Amino acid sequence: MRPKHNITVAIEPSLLKRARAVAARRGRSVSALLADELRQLVAADAGYAAARKRALALLAAPLALGGSPLNRETLHERRRLR
Template identity: 50%
Template sequence: MAVMKQNITLAVEKKLLKQAKAMAAERGLSVSALLSSELARLVEQEGKYRRAQTRAVARLESPLHLSFTNKPSRESLHDRQGLR
């Protein structure tokens, strides 16, 4: 299946465009291809960040499962005999 593409108009400072053209040429790309790949990378990063954020919030909202097999008694924890 062919990927549908859409042309856009973008206004940037002349100095920035000159730098982008040089960068694209160094990479053997057109400015359009350079911007397209960087935009795709940015969108992918944002998606990964949001998914990680959702997982982190879910972990914070779920209780920790701390189970002790040999739970010490309150008396042994507060035994003051060893301090005298």
């Protein structure tokens, strides 16, 4: 079992009462409910960070559309206007 740290959380009495009721229905403690929620929050944040990193890497990579790259002269050729 990993060591745990105690924290102090200030919440409204009515919220604590409702949280205790939820915990009792689930057969858990309020502390366990909060720990579960924090784990989910941290996991979601880590998932977001990983997805953001992948997306930025895709944006930084050149987009391969096939074919050969065009040079400046070809891009600015105006034969049709002459």
